[in-house]
Amino acid sequence: MQTHFTIDCVILAFDEGQVKVLLAERNEYPYKDWWALPGYFVNKYEEMEDAVARILLEMTGLKDIYMDQLAAFAGVKRHPEGRILTVAYMALVQMDEVRNKIATGTNYMRQLKWFPVDELPDLAFDHKEILQLGLDRLKKSVSYSATPYELLPAKFTLTQLQQVYEALLNKKLDKRNFRKKINNLGYLKELNEFQKGVSYRAAKLYSFDKKKFMKMFSQD
Amino acid sequence: MQTHFTIDCVILAFDEGQVKVLLAERNEYPYKDWWALPGYFVNKYEEMEDAVARILLEMTGLKDIYMDQLAAFAGVKRHPEGRILTVAYMALVQMDEVRNKIATGTNYMRQLKWFPVDELPDLAFDHKEILQLGLDRLKKSVSYSATPYELLPAKFTLTQLQQVYEALLNKKLDKRNFRKKINNLGYLKELNEFQKGVSYRAAKLYSFDKKKFMKMFSQD
DNA sequence: TCAAAAGTGTTCGACATACACCCATGT
DNA sequence: ACATGGGTGTATGTCGAACACTTTTGA
Numbered sequence A, B: 001m002q003t004h005f006t007i008d009c010v011i012l013a014f015d016e017g018q019v020k021v022l023l024a025e026r027n028e029y030p031y032k033d034w035w036a037l038p039g040y041f042v043n044k045y046e047e048m049e050d051a052v053a054r055i056l057l058e059m060t061g062l063k064d065i066y067m068d069q070l071a072a073f074a075g076v077k078r079h080p081e082g083r084i085l086t087v088a089y090m091a092l093v094q095m096d097e098v099r100n101k102i103a104t105g106t107n108y109m110r111q112l113k114w115f116p117v118d119e120l121p122d123l124a125f126d127h128k129e130i131l132q133l134g135l136d137r138l139k140k141s142v143s144y145s146a147t148p149y150e151l152l153p154a155k156f157t158l159t160q161l162q163q164v165y166e167a168l169l170n171k172k173l174d175k176r177n178f179r180k181k182i183n184n185l186g187y188l189k190e191l192n193e194f195q196k197g198v199s200y201r202a203a204k205l206y207s208f209d210k211k212k213f214m215k216m217f218s219q220d
Numbered sequence C: 001t002c003a004a005a006a007g008t009g010t011t012c013g014a015c016a017t018a019c020a021c022c023c024a025t026g027t
Numbered sequence D: 001a002c003a004t005g006g007g008t009g010t011a012t013g014t015c016g017a018a019c020a021c022t023t024t025t026g027a
Helices: A050-058 A127-140 A158-169 A175-187 A211-218 B050-061 B128-140 B158-169 B175-185 B212-219
Strands: A002-015 A017-027 A039-041 A068-073 A084-093 A107-117 A188-194 A204-208 B004-014 B018-026 B040-041 B068-073 B084-093 B109-114 B188-194 B206-207
Touching: A002 A050, A017 A084, A017 A158, A017 B188, A039 A050, A039 B004, A039 B068, A050 A084, A068 A127, A068 A188, A068 B068, A127 A158, A158 A175, A175 A188, A175 B084, A188 A211, B004 B050, B004 B128, B018 B050, B018 B068, B040 B050, B050 B084, B068 B128, B084 B128, B128 B158, B158 B175, B175 B188
Parallel strands: A002 A084, B004 B084
Antiparallel strands: A002 A017, A002 A039, A002 B004, A017 A107, A068 A084, A188 A204, B004 B018, B004 B040, B018 B109, B068 B084, B188 B206
């Protein structure tokens, strides 16, 4: 009637034109030496939101990241020692902001590493299933949402934005149609700045106007 | 590090032009005499899917109903005796099919009753929050989905279908536009049968062609 | 001058919206 | 005959899809 209770984190970022997930190499049985989603046990008197923040920090070094609940997984057989109920959370982060903050290792895991979601190693427990659920949900949340902007730096080019859409939706988009649509959204700010350090024509930078976005979608 | 673990069920149906939820009047402390979502504890070696089916049957008398996971709730303070993690599940049912199958009472609850979702009593624990999450998710799932048909009997009139959409979306729709759109969907079968027992022109009955629907939306 | 990516318009079909009247039936 | 809901068409605007060339820049 009682059960162990853990939280697992699906941390996704966009880098080199691909969606990547942060995985930990386990240093503990069971599944020692396997790759797994960062996660750990919840304490007895801990609120779930607090536990998510604590575990995220302890396991990855990241903090102040908004995590969305994905689902609960509770298969009796998912852990050799008996049922461990896990609640999976998901976050989208900007690679540039977190790249240098990622922890290097703890007692429980040897290292953390970003894997493109279409080049995954075998994962411990039912973590592949959990990740897949997260990716499916992500795909559904893309259109007319702030989702893509969570994966980009504050200033970005339209081509970068298009790449995020293409990676999330897993299909190519037409450049002209994409830009037309994006322009009509009304919550993109065109900056008077340009890309730097490229050996071709520098693209104009844009930013996401969160206030306008909120205003446009707050009534329902 | 261990916690109690329950399942709560959000059972929704459509009746008299309204979305209704099935609630149980508790006969146990805490929250004795309050209305609550039907739910109970999961057994130690029980798969979550099995537990959902068992609890649904024991608490409501219903079986063979597909339940979707909504979310996990685990506030330390949600239960006076300490943290009880609950996983909420949601199902849509057809009122005519279930009306006579609903249990009349158990040791744990005195009676079950359908409440229109906009005329709710106070609810035990955080059940209002759980229900609200279910309704929000339902609203999002309406367009181009099979959701509305799960709430209707096998044969229904277009006006009934429109009422379901209106109740779920919480706004009025234009009759002509609605019918045009519905006709273009391609997965509604027009039957050669008519409504009976009404004191005005009898409406034609339709049915939902699940096979066609599946075929149209299976590729992605 | 070349390579690489930035940037830009038009046409077409599909779909959402707005809107008002006659029809069939039971009492 | 009347009350009640059933059933129908047109015009307009918006949006997504298809499609190819010129411009800018650094090396």
